[in-house]
Amino acid sequence: MLKRYISYTLLVLMTIVGSACDSWLDLRPVNGVVKQDFWQTKEQVRSALFGAYASLNGNYRGYQLTERMFLLGELRGYMVALNTGANYNDTQIIFGNIQATNPLADWSGFYGTINLCNNVIENGPQALETDQTFQVEDLNNYVAEARGLRALMYFYLVRSFGEVPLVTDAIDSDEDELTMPKSSQEEVLAQILEDLDLAEGDIYESHETTAASKGRMTKYAINALQADVHLWMENYEEAVVAADKVLAGPYSLVEQESWLRELFVEGNSTESIFEIQYESPQNNAFFNMFSTVQGRRFLAYPSVLEDTYGFDINFPEEIDARSIDVTLKSSGEIWKYIGLGETQRRQATDSYANWIVYRLADVMLMKAEGLSQIGRGEEALEIIQTIRERGGAVEATEESPSASSSNDIVRYVLAERARELAFEGKRWFDLLRVSKMDNYSNLDLMLNAAITNAPETNLNSILNQMRDTRSHYLPVYFLELDANPELVQNPYYIQ
Numbered sequence: 001m002l003k004r005y006i007s008y009t010l011l012v013l014m015t016i017v018g019s020a021c022d023s024w025l026d027l028r029p030v031n032g033v034v035k036q037d038f039w040q041t042k043e044q045v046r047s048a049l050f051g052a053y054a055s056l057n058g059n060y061r062g063y064q065l066t067e068r069m070f071l072l073g074e075l076r077g078y079m080v081a082l083n084t085g086a087n088y089n090d091t092q093i094i095f096g097n098i099q100a101t102n103p104l105a106d107w108s109g110f111y112g113t114i115n116l117c118n119n120v121i122e123n124g125p126q127a128l129e130t131d132q133t134f135q136v137e138d139l140n141n142y143v144a145e146a147r148g149l150r151a152l153m154y155f156y157l158v159r160s161f162g163e164v165p166l167v168t169d170a171i172d173s174d175e176d177e178l179t180m181p182k183s184s185q186e187e188v189l190a191q192i193l194e195d196l197d198l199a200e201g202d203i204y205e206s207h208e209t210t211a212a213s214k215g216r217m218t219k220y221a222i223n224a225l226q227a228d229v230h231l232w233m234e235n236y237e238e239a240v241v242a243a244d245k246v247l248a249g250p251y252s253l254v255e256q257e258s259w260l261r262e263l264f265v266e267g268n269s270t271e272s273i274f275e276i277q278y279e280s281p282q283n284n285a286f287f288n289m290f291s292t293v294q295g296r297r298f299l300a301y302p303s304v305l306e307d308t309y310g311f312d313i314n315f316p317e318e319i320d321a322r323s324i325d326v327t328l329k330s331s332g333e334i335w336k337y338i339g340l341g342e343t344q345r346r347q348a349t350d351s352y353a354n355w356i357v358y359r360l361a362d363v364m365l366m367k368a369e370g371l372s373q374i375g376r377g378e379e380a381l382e383i384i385q386t387i388r389e390r391g392g393a394v395e396a397t398e399e400s401p402s403a404s405s406s407n408d409i410v411r412y413v414l415a416e417r418a419r420e421l422a423f424e425g426k427r428w429f430d431l432l433r434v435s436k437m438d439n440y441s442n443l444d445l446m447l448n449a450a451i452t453n454a455p456e457t458n459l460n461s462i463l464n465q466m467r468d469t470r471s472h473y474l475p476v477y478f479l480e481l482d483a484n485p486e487l488v489q490n491p492y493y494i495q
Contacts, residue, residue, distance in 0.1 A: 038123075042134035045124040049142050052116035052149055053216065055109075056276045057284070057355075065109050066276055066355040067285035070425045072104070072160050077427030078453040079304050079418070081332070085288075085295030095455055096462035100475040100493055107161065107477065110153045117153070118170040120146035137202075144203035147195040148217035152225055152357070158188045159232065159429050162473035162490060166191055181486040189233055196226050205249070214268040215277035215354075220249040224273050224358040227366045232433055236373040243367035246273065251360040253390050260326045264336050267354040271361065278352040286337035287351035299332040300423070301453045308418050310396030320419060321392025327422050334423050361387055361420050369413045369434075377403035384409075384416050391420060407442070410434055414445065432472055440469060468492060 038044055056065050074080050075093045082094055089102050098105075121143050127134050150168075157164045166183035168191065200222050206213040223245040230239035252270045254262040262269040267277075278284045289297045305311045309323040325342040328335050337353050338346045346353075364383050371380035381403060388398070397419065401408030414434050418427060431446045446466055454462045465471045470492035481487050 039126045041127055041131045042138060045120065045127050045134075045139065045142055048116070048124070049120050049145055052113055052120065052146060053277075055113045055116055057278055057282065063103075063106075063109060064285045065113065067289070068104075068109060069156065069355065069357075070285075070289070070423075072156065073425030073428050074423060075104070075428070077431055078449040079301060079308070079422060079427050080298045080334070081301045081453070083296045083299045085297045087297070090297060095458045096465050097458075098471075098475065098493075100478040100481070100489065102475075103477075105161075105474045105477040107157060107164070107480070110157055111165075111167065114150050114153045114167060115171055117146040117150035118168060119172060121150070121168075122170040140202035141204050144199035144201075144222075145217040147199040148203065148222050148225065151192045151195040151199070151229075152217075154188055154192050155225065155229060155232075158185055158192070159432070160474050161476070164188060165484075165487070179484045179486045182488070189229065192229055193226070196222050196229070200226075211268050211277065214272045214275055217274065220246050220251070221274040221358060223249075224363050224366075227363060227370070228358075231366055231369055234373075234437060236370040239370035240367055240374065240376075243363050243370065246360070246363045247367065249273075253360055256321050256390055256392050259322065259391075260336070260339060261341070263356065263359070264353055265340055267356075269359075271359045272356060273358040273360065273363070275354040275356040275359075277354055280352050281349065283348070283351045284337070284353060284355065286353065287346065287348050290334045290338050291345075291348070291351075292333075293348060296333075298334060300328045300334055302332060303452050304328065304418075304422065305330065305332070307452070308397075308415070308422065310394045312396065318394045318396070319392075320394050320397070322419060322422075336423055356424060361390075362417075362424075362426070365413055365417050365420065369410055372406050372409035372413060375404075375406075377401075377406065377409050380409050380413065384412060387416055387420055393419065410437070411442070411445070436469070436472075443467070443469075 038048075058064070071090075071093075075090065082091055086094075089104060092098065092102055093104060124139060124143055124146075128136065128139060154164070154166075162185055163182040165180045166188050167180065171178075199217070200219060203217060203219050203222055205219045207216050207218065223242045226242035227239045227246065230236070230242060251273065254269050254271050263271060267275060287293075288295075305323060305328065309320040311319060311323060324330055325339070326335065338351070340346055340350070364387060368380040368383040371377070371383070381401070393416075397415065399408075399412045399415070401412055403409075411434070414430055417430050421427075421430075431449060435442045435444075435446045443466075447463055450459065450462050450466060470490070473490055473492070475493035476487055476489050481489060
């Protein structure tokens with residue numbers, strides 16, 4: 001569906017040009033411009049970059065990328081349960097009936113953003129020749145931001161689909177190549193790391209305002225993504241090095257007492273590294289997913305409160321401070337995105353919380369995971385304890401692995417990530433990353449998640465599916481196969 005990417009790119013480039021603004025949230029169509037007159041000024045390059053950011057929270061392709069990020073990271077992790085508002089496609093994923101016709105497999109939104117980034121990377125430097133006020137440092141930063149954003153999009157794709165087409169050239173006319181085969185995971189990951197390495201040298205550590213520094217890629221966002229990618233690739237030394245760069249930055253954990261308010265209500269907290277920005281009246285996708293008003297799609301499974309957070313109804317005073325009335329309600333209602341406090345709810349018109357991509361606690365636990373694999377278990381356990389103390393974890397979820405037991409520690413990290421980062425689009429990727437370590441030596445982790453919460457009627461088929469590691473990646477969407485003769489279906493889904 002590359003033609004769709006072209007149409008979307010041209011639409012954005014033709015409508016965003018105009019005077020520069022302080023926040024990409026504030027972009028509005030100002031006037032049209034034909035392509036040959038674009039890429040002439042620093043304002044145009046900046047506007048094109050902001051168009052790439054705007055594509056993250058827009059609804060230009062029938063869905064918001066933040067919703068897709070949530071679904072890709074949570075549906076198969078068996079922490080979110082179906083509710084009455086769940087649609088047919090949600091249900092099929094939970095029941096293990098994953099087909100090429102399921103819209104969750106539609107990757108066009110990610111490629112739309114990738115192509116906007118490709119245009120900035122490829123065409124932005126032209127403006128240096130025509131705009132004498134354009135500083136090289138500013139251009140290099142814009143290109144670095146685009147590289148970082150492109151790397152993030154490809155990281156979602158490679159974790160979700162395995163092999164995907166690797167498109168790094170800008171596509172902006174019907175004369176450009178519209179079909180191409182998939183590249184291997186290794187090739188895509190190599191491109192991601194190349195983009196991040198190049199970006200790290202040129203990108204700014206901060207931008208003009210706090211919101212801009214949290215809502216745009218910075219050096220520290222690049223480092224957080226590097227740590228994540230290296231963990232996925234089992235490059236543990238490199239993951240720790242990248243995480244340490246973030247930990248040396250201008251971030252601090254928020255106090256537990258203000259955890260919900262600062263992180264999820266106000267946003268752009270001292271803990272935040274990169275989050276996709278929303279601003280009134282631009283609503284996110286989460287009210288419809290979690291609120292009862294319009295037919296809630298998802299609840300938390302009872303096991304999240306009982307097993308993940310260690311809640312025991314016989315000891316109601318012993319409560320993980322991140323759990324009841326903060327992350328979720330005792331009824332299973334997912335609260336992070338619809339609560340304004342312990343009891344106050346958002347209205348539909350108030351649903352403009354940001355979507356956090358990376359925050360400090362996430363990176364700290366990434367570092368702990370890396371440390372556990374390079375013989376530095378004591379340091380890993382200290383980080384886990386720090387996160388637990390800030391989160392008010394209960395004794396029931398405390399573990400005591402030996403500092404020399406790398407696998408026991410990494411499982412402890414995974415359990416703590418479930419508590420700290422519940423419903424933040426991380427769980428399936430965490431399960432898959434740790435399960436596939438050392439040639440799938442921890443496959444039992446995802447199997448146990450399914451045994452705990454998967455629908456009993458389909459449990460055996462789901463377990464058999466999960467034992468076939470090819471099923472851990474989604475199928476290529478049927479419309480992509482129809483449009484691109486060079487694509488082949490992922491092996492598990494070939495009939």
